[in-house]
Amino acid sequence: MTRIFVPRDVAALAVGADDVAEALVGHADLVRTGSRGLFWLEPMIEVETPEGRIAYGPVEASDIPALLADGLLTGSAQHLRLGIPEHIPFLARQTRLTFARCGIVDPLSLADYRAHGGFEGLEKARALGPVETVATVLASGLRGRGGAGFPTGIKWKTVAEAKGARKFIVCNADEGDSGTFADRMLLEGDPFSLIEGMVIAALAVGASKGYVYTRSEYPHGIATFDKALGIARAAGILNADFDIEQRVGAGAYVCGEETSLLESLEGRRGQVRAKPPLPAHKGLFGCPTVINNLVTLATVPCILRDGAAAYQAIGMGRSRGTMPIQLAGNIRHGGLFEAGFGVTLDELVNDIGGGTLSGEPIRAVQVGGPLGAYFPPALFDTPFDYEAFAAKDGLIGHGGVVVFDGTVDMARQARFAMEFCTVESCGKCTPCRIGSVRGVETVDKILAGQNIDANLELLRDLCHTMKFGSLCALGGFIPYPVLSAMNYFPEDFRPAQRLAVE
Amino acid sequence: MANYEPWSEDRAREVIADHVNTEGAALPLLHALQAAFGCVPLAAEPLVASALNISRAEVHGIVSFYHEFRRTVPGRHVLRVCRAEACQAVGADAVGAHVRSALAVDWHETSADGAVTLEPVFCLGLCATGPSALLDGKPVGRLSPAKVDRMLETLS
Ligand SMILES: Cc1cc2nc3c(=O)[nH]c(=O)nc-3n(C[C@H](O)[C@H](O)[C@H](O)COP(=O)(O)O)c2cc1C
Ligand code: FES
Numbered sequence: 001m002t003r004i005f006v007p008r009d010v011a012a013l014a015v016g017a018d019d020v021a022e023a024l025v026g027h028a029d030l031v032r033t034g035s036r037g038l039f040w041l042e043p044m045i046e047v048e049t050p051e052g053r054i055a056y057g058p059v060e061a062s063d064i065p066a067l068l069a070d071g072l073l074t075g076s077a078q079h080l081r082l083g084i085p086e087h088i089p090f091l092a093r094q095t096r097l098t099f100a101r102c103g104i105v106d107p108l109s110l111a112d113y114r115a116h117g118g119f120e121g122l123e124k125a126r127a128l129g130p131v132e133t134v135a136t137v138l139a140s141g142l143r144g145r146g147g148a149g150f151p152t153g154i155k156w157k158t159v160a161e162a163k164g165a166r167k168f169i170v171c172n173a174d175e176g177d178s179g180t181f182a183d184r185m186l187l188e189g190d191p192f193s194l195i196e197g198m199v200i201a202a203l204a205v206g207a208s209k210g211y212v213y214t215r216s217e218y219p220h221g222i223a224t225f226d227k228a229l230g231i232a233r234a235a236g237i238l239n240a241d242f243d244i245e246q247r248v249g250a251g252a253y254v255c256g257e258e259t260s261l262l263e264s265l266e267g268r269r270g271q272v273r274a275k276p277p278l279p280a281h282k283g284l285f286g287c288p289t290v291i292n293n294l295v296t297l298a299t300v301p302c303i304l305r306d307g308a309a310a311y312q313a314i315g316m317g318r319s320r321g322t323m324p325i326q327l328a329g330n331i332r333h334g335g336l337f338e339a340g341f342g343v344t345l346d347e348l349v350n351d352i353g354g355g356t357l358s359g360e361p362i363r364a365v366q367v368g369g370p371l372g373a374y375f376p377p378a379l380f381d382t383p384f385d386y387e388a389f390a391a392k393d394g395l396i397g398h399g400g401v402v403v404f405d406g407t408v409d410m411a412r413q414a415r416f417a418m419e420f421c422t423v424e425s426c427g428k429c430t431p432c433r434i435g436s437v438r439g440v441e442t443v444d445k446i447l448a449g450q451n452i453d454a455n456l457e458l459l460r461d462l463c464h465t466m467k468f469g470s471l472c473a474l475g476g477f478i479p480y481p482v483l484s485a486m487n488y489f490p491e492d493f494r495p496a497q498r499l500a501v502e
Numbered sequence: 503m504a505n506y507e508p509w510s511e512d513r514a515r516e517v518i519a520d521h522v523n524t525e526g527a528a529l530p531l532l533h534a535l536q537a538a539f540g541c542v543p544l545a546a547e548p549l550v551a552s553a554l555n556i557s558r559a560e561v562h563g564i565v566s567f568y569h570e571f572r573r574t575v576p577g578r579h580v581l582r583v584c585r586a587e588a589c590q591a592v593g594a595d596a597v598g599a600h601v602r603s604a605l606a607v608d609w610h611e612t613s614a615d616g617a618v619t620l621e622p623v624f625c626l627g628l629c630a631t632g633p634s635a636l637l638d639g640k641p642v643g644r645l646s647p648a649k650v651d652r653m654l655e656t657l658s
Contacts (some may be wrong), residue, residue, distance in 0.1 A: 011628050014643035039630040178586030181627035216533075216570055217582075217626050219639050248533060248570035251622060267528030267554070269567040277572055285525065292531075327630065329591035334630025357592065370624075377546045402629070416587070420624070423569075 002073040003048040009035030010220040017043040019061035034189015036103030037336030049075040049192040055082040102189035113192045121301030133204040139308035141320030149386040159205040160287035167207040170291040173214040174256035175241040177369025179328040179400030183294040187221035191228035197297035202242040210244035297376040316342035316375035329402035360405035365467030368397025371477035373484035410489035415443040415483040432475025506540035541572035576619035577612040588629035600647040
């Protein structure tokens with residue numbers, strides 16, 4: 001029977017992929033895959049033909065009978081036909097390294113994984129030995145994809161050289177930023193890449209146990225990854241020397257912060273720890289610990305496989321390699337776009353993303369999650385690069401890009417940022433815990449038209465205090481969305497005047 | 503729709519015993535209790551405290567820190583609606599307001615007929631097809647007030 005690939009990524013399920021699969025039962029051999037990440041085309045199914053895979057989408061279950069009658073199984077049906085997936089411009093323009101297999105392979109097939117270059121990185125690492133493996137990661141220029149952009153090789157070297165009774169590899173799969181789903185897509189679509197990355201990390205630093213801390217909002221990813229762990233154990237890839245356990249979070253955003261995550265893993269409230277000591281010296285249970293984002297770890301295998309130079313050759317400035325950028329919110333072509341650093345915001349949201357879903361002009365884009373700045377179109381020439389965003393008081397964070405049209409009220413977004421911080425603050429430091437409450441109150445006064453100038457001044461002052469006085473980047477970075485909203489969209493903070501003008 | 507066991511101290515002790523020997527056992531253990539009973543009732547706190555050899559105050563501190571742990575059994579269905587930025591950009595505020603008025607509840611509350619508990623969530627990783635929600639763990643995308651109504655009609 002002809003093979004048809006139907007995604008089981010939760011974003012495809014949300015728009016009916018299971019019904020499509022059901023309608024195909026008995027007509028084709030179904031392979032459930034992750035998603036290619038072209039979410040506006042989901043459910044996007046692919047038919048295996050002698051000429052390669054032919055994609056169709058967005059397909060509804062009710063389309064299937066007609067498609068079958070028109071020659072779906074030979075790829076000749078024309079309705080909803082997208083052609084060869086790699087030729088779809090959104091995919092053709094990408095450089096897929098970390099996401100090379102996602103949406104293509106059966107996520108739980110080790111044979112598929114091997115057939116698509118899996119475990120070649122691990123073999124290379126075994127041949128190179130720990131010191132050279134760390135040197136390769138360092139030379140690749142890979143920086144943490146969780147937000148802070150710290151060089152991964154330096155972190156690994158620190159842990160490799162640290163002394164401890166035990167050492168740990170911890171994967172941060174808490175992915176709390178709105179507008180991001182890269183970790184989730186890999187958990188569901190290519191879980192062995194994370195396992196391989198963690199095994200390499202363990203070999204490089206001498207760790208005996210790994211933990212993956214996954215957010216509870218990802219029940220499908222959690223289930224798939226647990227199955228992948230079982231398969232890897234049965235195949236001896238995980239064994240007595242190094243095993244991995246998945247732990248599930250419980251809805252606290254701050255637990256994505258690395259020290260809070262470690263507290264949570266240890267079974268406590270997720271309160272941020274003061275640094276130093278760094279987790280690399282005293283991390284989980286007081287032992288030297290590598291803690292990396294999921295994308296960081298899942299990128300390591302292809303760096304080892306293809307060599308540091310190949311990875312390092314991509315990118316701009318000090319941002320080397322590729323970044324899985326996630327286009328979200330009010331956008332026509334939302335999805336995962338992995339590309340070398342340097343692509344501009346304008347290319348991302350207008351060219352590749354196709355502008356807003358509503359068809360209205362873009363008014364603002366928030367990059368980097370709830371702690372990221374809102375950029376107006378005037379800043380869309382900013383290239384995707386850690387330093388370029390920092391220079392404009394922004395951050396790329398985990399690579400989420402959230403698009404808003406003219407219906408957005410930026411004073412409300414500023415209020416939301418402060419409110420989010422009141423709910424999510426771990427409570428350990430005062431600027432974050434109390435400052436955010438005062439922030440909400442102050443924005444409310446502005447929205448009510450009370451002493452607007454004085455309150456704007458106060459809000460700015462408060463942001464300054466939070467930025468420099470908070471223990472971690474939750475309170476420290478919440479000022480970015482607030483200040484950028486005030487700076488670039490001042491008219492939204494003067495509702496009375498705005499009404500008068502209208 | 504989930505089927506929860508009625509609260510039983512003996513059963514709770516069994517659940518706790520299954521997890522108490524893992525390192526950093528608190529979260530796995532609390533998740534297991536919530537999976538069994540639908541919530542982590544106050545009555546569970548002293549049992550957890552003695553199993554983990556920490557004070558009851560500490561257990562209370564842990565349970566109350568994490569937004570996900572409920573203190574009472576939820577309705578027959580749990581609807582978790584995303585309130586984060588990417589969903590806001592495509593109308594999540596209106597969807598949230600509509601769900602609340604349709605069920606006549608606020609966030610974290612259960613409708614009077616016990617059918618639906620409404621919980622806010624900050625991102626489900628479905629940010630390109632929002633507004634998003636999980637209904638009894640099943641994902642729903644591109645929510646609108648009309649789609650909410652159709653969805654709620656199917657629930658009993
Ligand atoms: C409030 C807060 C939330 C964070 N959330 C996450 C997260 O969800 N996932 C993540 O990988 N890093 C998150 N981080 C960054 C981590 O603290 C840490 O820098 C990262 O896990 C290190 O891995 P990397 O070097 O591979 O990026 C967060 C930081 C802060 C301050
Ligand atoms: S922001 Fe709603 S699912 Fe991500």
